Amino acid sequence: MSKTMLFSPTTLRSVTFDNRIVVSPMGQYSADAEGFATDWHLMHLGHLAASGAGLVFTEATAVEPRGRVSGKCLGIWSDDHVEGLRNIVDFCRRHGGAKLGMQLAHSGRKGSVTVPWEKQVGMQDGEGGWLMASPSAVAYPGRPMPEALDEAGLAQVREAFRDAAIRADAAGFDIIEIHNAHGYLLHSFLTPFANARTDSYGGSPENRMRFPLSVFEAVRAVWPERKPLGVRISATDWAEGGWTPEESVVFARELERRGCDYICASSGGSTDKQKIPVGPSYQVPFAEQIRREVGIPTMAVGLITQPQQAEDILAYGQADFVALGRGMLYNPRWPWHAAAHFGDEVYFPPQYERSHPSMRAGDFLKPFRERQAVGS
Ligand SMILES: Cc1cc2nc3c(=O)[nH]c(=O)nc-3n(C[C@H](O)[C@H](O)[C@H](O)COP(=O)(O)O)c2cc1C
Structure with a gap:
């Protein structure tokens, strides 16, 4: 029995996570020119899978070559990408305890x-x-002009997400998160800053939600029933005239109706006019509002760095998971330290058990599980 919410297991569909700590998706800009994973991904995801986190996400993984952020981003737009990704998944499972998620983007x-x-x-x-590719020929400030997607282009992107989900399953991932945040394609349909369409995909909030919802449906239709599917959103544009938290609640409700298993509440990224009050837990209120008003599990993210802070977010019912990004890069053993702080149990590879504070002196024969319970 865990002592904390942070280290209590939870289940979405048929997948049980050992604890509520999630390694947030983080672009590594280290794929080869065709989007294939490299040794960097094996090392990066491999060591994070052994970190004690309950779930580790890949970086935003592009469903089309033009859907990459940089020319060095990871891709899953062809069947050829599956083998390398499957090798990484197998490697992580052999040596780590985390469930493995792919962020499709x-x-x-x-x-x-x-x-x-x-x-x-x-x-x-x-x-x-x-x-x-974009909803409209409206450039992000200071960036080159994109092309507006026509009906055929929309269908192509939708199919690319669907096919990528089939490949993510073939590679063995446990969970998918659709990247619908940070000003990237799906978020840019929602925000008036990028969407100037006059057809059924632009104008009213309902119209602006239409394409992202149709992508969600296409992915849900092929992603195995037993596996969870979540969506990361930017809950607000943090700018006058932009996407709002109230619209996010409506969007989350529509996703929930279509079988979405959780919402990760991030924010911003669609305009250079954004004014973000960055500080500890600054995006947590969005996760809390969506959880309360929609009744869907949420994932909180953004400057969650302290074990007690993470525990409080969960214990006060603001979210069901906490995702850490930079904190995990800086201190990949964050879950071990948090568990030691609370005297809770967490995955340790047996090879590293002797690094636990309780193992540094004396009686090596006492079972490791009993030792963890002592805390540090
Ligand atoms: C190096 C780096 C790469 C990132 N790449 C992604 C990404 O691929 N997809 C995504 O949704 N967010 C990405 N993010 C945002 C993080 O997932 C996270 O939301 C953000 O860093 C805030 O959490 P933190 O304060 O714990 O770092 C990235 C952040 C960093 C630092």
Whole structure:
């Protein structure tokens, strides 16, 4: 029996997570030029799978080549991508305790950039970049002009998400998260800052939700019934005239009706006019509001760094999972330290058990599980 919510198991559909700690999706800009995973992904995801987190996500993984953020982003747009991803999943399962999630993504009008450590500037089509797809021919400030998707283009993107989900299943992932946040393609249908369409995909909030909802339905239709499917949203654009938390509640309700298993509440990314009050737990109120008003499980993310902070978010019913991004990169053993702090149990590879504070002195024969319960 765990002592905390943080380390209590939970189940979505037929998948049980050992605890509520999630490694947030994080772009690594380390795939090869065709979107294939490299040794970096094996190392990055492999060590995080052994971190004690209940769930580890891949980075935003592109369903089409033009849906990459940079030319070095991970892809799943062809059957050829499956083998490398399956190797990583198998490797993580052999050596780690985490469930494995894939974030499916399309960058839309925010793709075609250089990697962040080269300043992340937009590249023009033919000059290292490519023609981006968007709801409308409206450029993200300072970036190249995208092309508006017509009916055939919309169908193509929808099919690309669907086919990618089939491949993610073939690669062995336990869960998919659709990336509907941060100003990328699906979010850009929701926000008036990017969507100027006059057809049934633009105008009213209902129309703007139509395409992302149809993508969700296409993925849910092929993703196995027993496996969970969640959606990451930007709950607000943080700017006058943009997407709002109230619209997010409506969107979450529509997703829930279509079989969505959780909402990850992130925010921002669609405009340079955003004013974000960044601080500890700053996005948690969105997860809380959606959970309360829609009755769907939520995942909180954004500057969650302290074990007690994470525990309180769960214990006060603000969210069902806590996702950590930068905190896990900086301290990949965060779940171990949090468990030791609370005297709770967490996955340790047997090879590393002797690093636990309770093992540093004396009696090595006492079972490891009993030792963890002592805390540090
Ligand atoms: C290096 C890096 C890459 C990221 N890539 C993605 C991504 O691929 N998909 C996504 O939804 N969010 C991405 N994010 C955002 C994180 O998932 C997370 O929401 C954000 O960093 C806030 O959480 P934190 O304060 O715990 O880092 C990225 C963040 C970082 C730092």
